[in-house]
Amino acid sequence: MKTSAIATWTRRRWLKAAAVAAAPALGLGVYHAAAAPREVVISMTVKRFEFSKKVIVVKKGVPVVIEITSLDVPHGFSVPDFHARAEVVMPGIVTKVRFTPDKTGEFQFLCDIFCGDKHDEVEGKLIVTA
Amino acid sequence: MNFSTIDRRKFLKLAGVGGAVFASGLPGWAEAQGAPGAADFLFVQLSDIHWGFQGPPNPDAGGTLQKAIAAVNELSPQPDFVIFTGDLTHTTDDPQERRRRMTQFKEIASAIKVKDVRFIPGEHDASLDRGKAYSEFFGQTHYTFDHQGMHFIVLDNVSDPAAALGEEQLAWFKTELDRLDRDTRIVVFTHRPLFDLMPQWDWATRDGAKAVELLMPFPNVTVFYGHIHQENHHATGHIQHHAAKSLIFPLPAPGSQPKRTPLAWNPEQPYSGLGFRQVAAKPAAYQFDLTELPVVKKA
Known part of the structure; x- marks a missing residue:
């Protein structure tokens, strides 16, 4: 038996086609399944022996880009719970670390490049809200 | 990779001895393989001395190392060798001061009666100048040696x-391992943990998993390390990892408090939380009996 072209369409394709067709009537210019949340940019600096921001508050599911510069020696920036890490944060260069928090809670970020006597104190708290 | 933590209840506490004994290895497996001519022996691991540190966490920072060395010298029988697993000195920005601390440390360590004394660097010794001063005083930062049929690798x-x-070091490490028989009894010494013990506290090695992966084909591997200022036992597959106590101040258990700040000095129990380790190595059985010893004996 010959199968019609319409019959071979999957349910997903039907729904997508229907959404596109209905878009003008709903006042939508284009069809999107869901708009991606905009990236949140957080700028900060690090020096011996502190980050300029001790606490960073972000939202779960919203992409984050940390733009960080060292004011003195090479440092690190790492958020181990989100596997987000800079190779190195060099003086005078903006290093970008991107990640999307996928769980809520309080997490530690730290310098993971040994920078001197009080290296252990170069850390901060990342708070991820719902 | 499947990491598992060894249950602390497995420790056998020995009342009156002043230490705890931990048996590590694969008894039975290696025994069948045999290790002709290899005699049992002792070695001692001292770690995280931080010579030059000053502060409330250790009011006797200038005397603790000497007390530990006196305790090592009293051991009977004496160990075949002593190894310091890093942070011999506390870091300083001043290259001359760094060398002064290394000079003093080396002079104090020379009081150890055992002639075979080995060193490896910690980040406080080597990270600010990429091992330059350390190499001047203590030689290579990674090397191998053999003793009683066992192969020791310092990373x-x-x-x-x-x-x-x-x-570069991983390539050297691979070359070293490639020339070994699979049943070689291997001991690795390093400063930081080779696995992600607590990366939130910088208790990890960035590419440590690559080293562990290279070791996995060898059934007889044990790692001794320092850095975390406390006794800790962990397994990555069949590989055991044993962290040693410090000789300057203890640090909190991983994740037990918000910050990795030193535990306070207890004047009622001075030197508590500090200590060193004696290891009874049994090459034929590939077994290690670990005894944790205090800096000073309880009165």
Whole structure:
């Protein structure tokens, strides 16, 4: 038996086609399944022996880009719970670390490049809200 | 990779001895393989001395190392060798002061009666100058040696301030391992943990998993390390990892408090939380009996 072209369409394709067709009537210019949340940019600096921001508050599911510069020696920036890490944060260069928090809670970020006597104190708290 | 933590209840506490004994290895498996001519022996691991540190966490920072060395010298029988697993000195920005601390440390360590004394660097010794001063005083930062049929490999995960072994050292490590028989009894000494013990506290090695992966084909591997200022026992597959106590101040158990700040000195129990380790190695059985010893004996 010959199968019609319409019959071979999957349910997903039907729904997508229907959404596109209905878009003008709903006042939508284009069809999107869901708009991606905009990236949140957080700028900060690090020096011996502190980050300029001790606490960073972000939202779960919203992409984050940390733009960080060292004011003195090479440092690190790492958020181990989100596997987000800079190779190195060099003086005078903006290093970008991107990640999307996928769980809520309080997490530690730290310098993971040994920078001197009080290296252990170069850390901060990342708070991820719902 | 499947990491598992060894249950602390498995420790056998020995009342009156002043230490705890921990048996590590694969008894039975290696015994069948045999290790002709290899006699049992002792070695001692001292770690995280931080010579030059001053502060409330240790009011006797200038005397604790000497007391530990006196305790080592009293051991009977004496160990075949002593190894310091890093952070011999406390870091300083001043290259001359760094060398002064290394000079003093070396002079004090020379009081150890055992002639075979070995060193590896910690980040406080080597990270700020990529091991330059350390190498001047103590030689190579990664090397191998053999003793009683066992092959010892020292890895340097601190001269790179990013806490990495690096591709060059990993290539050297692979070459070293490639020339070994699979049943070689291997002991690795390093400063930082080779696994992710607590990366939130910088208790990890960036590329440590690569080293562990290279070791996995060898059934007889044990790692001794320092850095975390406390006794800790962990397994990555069949490989046991044993962290030693410090000789300057203890640090909190991983994740037990918000910050990795030193535990306070207890005047009622001075030197508590500090100590060193005696290891009874049994090459034929590939077994290690670990005894944790205090800096000073209880009155």
